[in-house]
Structures are given as structure tokens and as C-alpha cells.
Amino acid sequence: KFAMVxxxxxxDDGKGTILISSEEGExxxxxxxxxxxxxxxxxxxxxxxxxxQDYTLLINVLHSEDLEKDVEFEVVGDALERIGxxxxxxxxxxxxxxxxxxxxxSTSTGNQH
Numbered sequence: 001k002f003a004m005v006x007x008x009x010x011x012d013d014g015k016g017t018i019l020i021s022s023e024e025g026e027x028x029x030x031x032x033x034x035x036x037x038x039x040x041x042x043x044x045x046x047x048x049x050x051x052x053q054d055y056t057l058l059i060n061v062l063h064s065e066d067l068e069k070d071v072e073f074e075v076v077g078d079a080l081e082r083i084g085x086x087x088x089x090x091x092x093x094x095x096x097x098x099x100x101x102x103x104x105x106s107t108s109t110g111n112q113h
Contacts, residue, residue: 001075004050012045
């Protein structure tokens with residue numbers, strides 16, 4: 001749902017309880033467990049990181065009795081359009097051999113305050 005490639009998810013409670021690890025096999029035992037097994041309930045906050053994409057989410061877990069039939073969860077929030085990895089740099093900025101030969105000094109002539 002969040003387009004993560006190799007997520008690490010932990011409870012944001014200061015203890016650092018890891019729910020999902022990007023290290024293969026590290027948290028497979030958690031796959032069959034429910035969120036409540038970890039003390040996660042209404043108001044709990046999770047931190048999800050995807051190091052490969054330099055992408056972090058803070059997720060607030062809110063209990064709801066109003067979901068449609070067969071819907072297990074719903075993602076809502078103010079920033080839904082921004083969910084997903086950051087866009088990559090435009091290809092017009094290719095740098096070869098570790099140097100940017102196209103760098104030019106600023107030619108701005110405006111007054112600086």
C-alpha cells in the first residue's frame with residue numbers, strides 16, 4: 001500500500017520493538033501475529049522506514065468499526081498524494097566521472113537583503 005521495497009517497521013514507543021525487518025528471516029515469526037499481540041491499539045504510532053528509497057512514514061493506528069465488509073484496513077490522511085518514494089532526480093542532471101562539468105557560477109544581479 002505504501003510502495004516500500006525493504007521496510008523496517010517498529011513501534012514508536014521508545015522501546016524500538018521491531019514488527020517488520022528488512023533483514024530476511026528476522027521477523028518472519030511475527031507474520032501470523034495480530035497487532036494487539038504487540039500491545040498495538042487505538043492511538044499507537046508506528047515508524048516505517050525504507051532505507052533503499054530514503055523514505056520514512058509515521059503511521060497512527062486508529063481503531064474503526066465503520067469499515068466496509070471484507071476491508072481489513074483503510075489508509076487515510078492529509079498527505080495521501082505524497083505517499084510513496086521521493087521522485088528521482090531528472091535525467092538532465094547526469095554527472096559523469098564524479099564531476100559536474102556544466103556547473104556555472106550564479107549570474108544573479110538582483111539586490112540581496
